[in-house]
Amino acid sequence: MDRRQQKTRDAIFKAFSKLIGQKRYANITVQEIIDEANIGRSTFYAHFETKDELLKALCTDIFSHVFSDELMSEKTHDFSGENYVLEAKLTHILHHLKDSEKNIAGILSSESGDLFMKYFKDYLTELFSKNFNEIKVNAPADFVLNHLVGSFAETVKWWVDNSMKYTPEQTARYYIEVSYN
Amino acid sequence: MDRRQQKTRDAIFKAFSKLIGQKRYANITVQEIIDEANIGRSTFYAHFETKDELLKALCTDIFSHVFSDELMSEKTHDFSGENYVLEAKLTHILHHLKDSEKNIAGILSSESGDLFMKYFKDYLTELFSKNFNEIKVNAPADFVLNHLVGSFAETVKWWVDNSMKYTPEQTARYYIEVSYN
DNA sequence: ATCTTAGCGAACAAGGTGTTCAATAATAAA
DNA sequence: TTTATTATTGAACACCTTGTTCGCTAAGAT
Structure with a gap:
């Protein structure tokens, strides 16, 4: 180029x-x-x-770093039933968002987040699909998947809006705790 | 007037x-x-x-019907530990959204939802605060509250985007199941 | 040194914004 | 019914944003 x-x-x-x-x-x-x-x-x-094309390109640019190939690799199933692998991946994502030079926090909050969240959730859906430790719950799989993705996206947004007052480790921990306990 | x-x-x-x-x-x-x-x-x-003022006014109009005084009344704590009351309230909200003449589904989906969701979550936060059956989880209360509100809002959006393929009763049941089991 | 491509900046029509104003019509109050 | 009030109208307004075009210039590739 x-x-x-x-x-x-x-x-x-x-x-x-x-x-x-x-x-x-x-x-x-x-x-x-x-x-x-x-x-x-x-x-x-x-x-x-x-x-809109600009925003899309910017998101693609950002996510290509946050959701690295390694992170998205499939062979990460966790048979311990404790979701250590997923928790580590989520922590990794949060760290990336925190340290990024690009103004990710700004994009996510300040009411610009509509499209950003859409793209963000696309990646998250892929990630969660691959790390799907079936929760023993009486609900359809598509419902559960959306719930996991949506609530993590909301968690991130909330975390950013609240000045990231918890560490990435804590935040990921709490999320796993609430979602999979 | x-x-x-x-x-x-x-x-x-x-x-x-x-x-x-x-x-x-x-x-x-x-x-x-x-x-x-x-x-x-x-x-x-x-x-x-x-x-934006117009959207705000429309949302206020809609929510004043959906979140009725009865629904928001405080004396609804559920000591059974099974959240029957909360589930009934959520079902009620979903029914309202489904039957409304106003194009709520249209507002929620079709990428207009940014501001709508904001107002929606304000009401939900109030509702969930009052129906806070402590979940026995190792996470801060503000984190848990945001998780409950955010994931329900996401559930509703997903439900609408997917042609409301589950009944309000089913959807509320699944939500309680995944969140409080 | 030359070919190729990106950037410049001015100009353009088309269309949206938010405001003003005097005329008109509907409503409320007497 | 009459009168006073108030909402709506529609045109005109200056201003801004959009997306495109075009010849010119300058930077980069070969």
């Missing part, structure tokens, strides 16, 4: 990340992104067709 | 509900609402300052 393209793309991502931490996604204009990134109008549209 | 005002307000709500079932909230313009409601431009702005 041309160095110029990479530079422009980075500038757009950076500007967008900054803005998304300041105001609602819906209220951010392409004009503002252009101004903040200090690029030409036509240049923006040469890279992204719409604002 | 003047009959004219009520009529206009209803027309706006109706038009908005219809549109929100057709396209993303973010992409709905005031112009479209005006055209659909068949009212004057200045009339709209006499009623609502922004689109």
